[in-house]
Amino acid sequence: xxxxxxxLQWVRxxxxxxxxxxxxxxxxxxxxxxxxxxxxxxxxTTDLLVEDVHFLRQYDTAATCGxxxxxxxxxxxxxxxxxxxxxxxxxxxxxDLPAAWPRQLYRGILAxxxxxxxxxxxxxxxxxxxxxxxxxxxxxxQVPAGRALRRSGARAGDRIFVSGxxxxxxxxxxxxxxxxxxxNPDDRRALKHHRRPRARWELGIALRGRxxxxxxxxxxxATDLDHLCAESGVGAVIDAASIPALATDRDQHxxxxxxxxxxxxxxxxxxxxxxxxxxxxxxxxxTAERGVWIADAGRxxxxxxxxxxxxxxxxx
Amino acid sequence: xxxxxxxLQWVRxxxxxxxxxxxxxxxxxxxxxxxxxxxxxxxxTTDLLVEDVHFLRQYDTAATCGxxxxxxxxxxxxxxxxxxxxxxxxxxxxxDLPAAWPRQLYRGILAxxxxxxxxxxxxxxxxxxxxxxxxxxxxxxQVPAGRALRRSGARAGDRIFVSGxxxxxxxxxxxxxxxxxxxNPDDRRALKHHRRPRARWELGIALRGRxxxxxxxxxxxATDLDHLCAESGVGAVIDAASIPALATDRDQHxxxxxxxxxxxxxxxxxxxxxxxxxxxxxxxxxTAERGVWIADAGRxxxxxxxxxxxxxxxxx
Numbered sequence: 001x002x003x004x005x006x007x008l009q010w011v012r013x014x015x016x017x018x019x020x021x022x023x024x025x026x027x028x029x030x031x032x033x034x035x036x037x038x039x040x041x042x043x044x045t046t047d048l049l050v051e052d053v054h055f056l057r058q059y060d061t062a063a064t065c066g067x068x069x070x071x072x073x074x075x076x077x078x079x080x081x082x083x084x085x086x087x088x089x090x091x092x093x094x095x096d097l098p099a100a101w102p103r104q105l106y107r108g109i110l111a112x113x114x115x116x117x118x119x120x121x122x123x124x125x126x127x128x129x130x131x132x133x134x135x136x137x138x139x140x141x142q143v144p145a146g147r148a149l150r151r152s153g154a155r156a157g158d159r160i161f162v163s164g165x166x167x168x169x170x171x172x173x174x175x176x177x178x179x180x181x182x183x184n185p186d187d188r189r190a191l192k193h194h195r196r197p198r199a200r201w202e203l204g205i206a207l208r209g210r211x212x213x214x215x216x217x218x219x220x221x222a223t224d225l226d227h228l229c230a231e232s233g234v235g236a237v238i239d240a241a242s243i244p245a246l247a248t249d250r251d252q253h254x255x256x257x258x259x260x261x262x263x264x265x266x267x268x269x270x271x272x273x274x275x276x277x278x279x280x281x282x283x284x285x286x287t288a289e290r291g292v293w294i295a296d297a298g299r300x301x302x303x304x305x306x307x308x309x310x311x312x313x314x315x316x
Numbered sequence: 317x318x319x320x321x322x323x324l325q326w327v328r329x330x331x332x333x334x335x336x337x338x339x340x341x342x343x344x345x346x347x348x349x350x351x352x353x354x355x356x357x358x359x360x361t362t363d364l365l366v367e368d369v370h371f372l373r374q375y376d377t378a379a380t381c382g383x384x385x386x387x388x389x390x391x392x393x394x395x396x397x398x399x400x401x402x403x404x405x406x407x408x409x410x411x412d413l414p415a416a417w418p419r420q421l422y423r424g425i426l427a428x429x430x431x432x433x434x435x436x437x438x439x440x441x442x443x444x445x446x447x448x449x450x451x452x453x454x455x456x457x458q459v460p461a462g463r464a465l466r467r468s469g470a471r472a473g474d475r476i477f478v479s480g481x482x483x484x485x486x487x488x489x490x491x492x493x494x495x496x497x498x499x500n501p502d503d504r505r506a507l508k509h510h511r512r513p514r515a516r517w518e519l520g521i522a523l524r525g526r527x528x529x530x531x532x533x534x535x536x537x538a539t540d541l542d543h544l545c546a547e548s549g550v551g552a553v554i555d556a557a558s559i560p561a562l563a564t565d566r567d568q569h570x571x572x573x574x575x576x577x578x579x580x581x582x583x584x585x586x587x588x589x590x591x592x593x594x595x596x597x598x599x600x601x602x603t604a605e606r607g608v609w610i611a612d613a614g615r616x617x618x619x620x621x622x623x624x625x626x627x628x629x630x631x632x
Contacts (some may be wrong), residue, residue: 005546024464025464029466029468030393030396030467030532031393031455033459034360035358036351036358041350041351042350042351042352042358043348043349044349044360044437044456045346046404046438046440046452046454048406050442050450051445053442053445076346076347079347080346082347088362088454090452092450122360126364126366128369130368130448132445132446132448134366136364138404139347148349150341150345152345216346231344
């Protein structure tokens with residue numbers, strides 16, 4: 001690794017000319033300065049991406065890590081209905097890491113920010129202990145005051161929706177980390193999703209004033225639906241047949257507990273005659289009674305919050 | 317470690333009733349929501365604190381890590397002249413870490429936030445690889461629009477000041493990590509500073525409209541003065557005799573390159589007849605010619621930016 005000063009110069013050059021009017025001061029001072037649009041609030045999130053926990057250096061490229069890091073942040077912002085503005089990235093690298101790794105990481109970060117028109121506004125660099133790369137991202141978005149989507153707004157009778165196909169993250173990870181060749185178009189989609197995931201910020205923005213509650217699916221449908229219900233003080237019943245899972249995910253293992261899907265899970269009041277856009281699926285409804293249930297071929301069973309691992313053990 | 321959900325509940329309870337009107341939504345959703353005071357900007361900073369790099373688990377208590385983490389963030393905000401508002405904390409813990417460690421960490425974090433009237437507004441938790449604790453803090457402050465202190469405003473002729481006593485961080489670390497008993501009042505101050513450092517946010521706020529440039533001293537006077545001069549496109553001459561070093565720090569090793577002082581280094585235009593408050597020392601002046609020099613007993617020598625290590629080697 002090079003000196004912190006040389007590194008800062010490289011990052012500044014790489015970040016290039018991308019600017020946002022909300023970012024009054026970017027990389028290079030003690031702090032970044034931001035001013036949200038008048039009458040808007042700032043949404044702030046922070047996420048870790050840790051070697052051997054969230055990625056494996058032998059299978060996941062540095063560029064993929066950059067995409068995943070940004071997607072974690074933008075997916076949280078999407079779940080608030082916030083427009084992405086900027087990110088700050090902290091990173092700790094082992095002494096012997098070739099300089100190409102962080103450079104490719106930042107290329108991935110900048111490529112992932114570009115479609116969201118968000119900018120890199122700062123960060124921190126440190127040495128890493130024990131030879132493992134550590135990354136942390138701060139995501140900054142903005143949302144009209146009082147109009148952010150929250151986890152806590154779901155009410156009995158609301159319809160439950162998810163975006164995209166669930167389980168792509170789990171299948172993509174399986175393919176990438178076993179070296180299996182993609183066997184069909186779904187596998188190719190899964191691998192692409194694993195390498196270059198993309199958060200649903202456009203959908204999050206479109207849901208302002210429509211959804212009663214929202215959360216992003218980062219830990220699997222079962223866990224994240226449980227979080228949403230817990231914060232709203234409600235329960236839910238979902239229909240197993242309606243879950244947009246991969247055809248190969250026959251037991252819905254990947255969809256219910258796979259993680260890294262970066263899709264949105266949200267609720268819409270039934271009286272609001274909202275028609276979901278393409279790629280959004282109705283999967284059930286909110287109940288006043290606590291507890292999350294899944295209805296499958298006429299039978300109803302409890303969906304454990306711990307996600308697939310726990311769910312799977314109980315079924316056997 | 318307990319489940320993420322149980323942990324979140326504990327953190328929420330521990331964070332208690334501390335509230336700030338700027339924090340519209342705190343712990344527990346996909347993102348925190350913040351709204352700076354009308355006409356003010358948000359200052360944002362992120363800092364890592366990594367086991368075996370920034371602290372040693374056998375010598376530094378969890379509460380000390382909490383204080384140091386918060387102080388890193390508040391010190392960056394102080395250097396911008398920003399009023400502290402909130403922090404977000406990301407942490408990754410080894411599986412076998414006793415639950416008492418993160419609890420003591422959070423007690424340290426909350427104790428360090430309290431005098432600044434700043435609140436804990438969110439974060440992330442993950443597993444840590446290789447048995448090492450990883451912490452990252454996001455610091456959020458606010459400053460009247462256009463009035464933040466920057467590193468880039470120093471001009472030839474400006475006077476250079478530092479707050480506090482430099483080298484306390486290095487001496488405190490030495491005492492704590494060798495188990496030496498404090499030998500005198502300075503040692504006792506150094507150990508207290510090491511265990512419960514405190515950032516200079518009140519001074520930072522007081523410098524708005526007065527200082528032309530500011531930076532916090534986290535890597536030692538030599539390195540941070542070099543950063544300030546580089547960003548301002550100027551040079552500096554400092555007077556070795558005027559540096560507020562510890563009496564025992566005879567070669568100014570600790571003051572010039574020790575790190576972890578969390579003091580402010582700032583410049584004031586000479587025409588602004590500003591009288592420094594108690595605890596602030598004039599140490600030199602800014603020059604149009606690039607390069608940082610130290611004048612010692614009538615001799616002038618170059619002060620290498622790399623701080624003491626480099627400096628020391630060159631002197632021998």
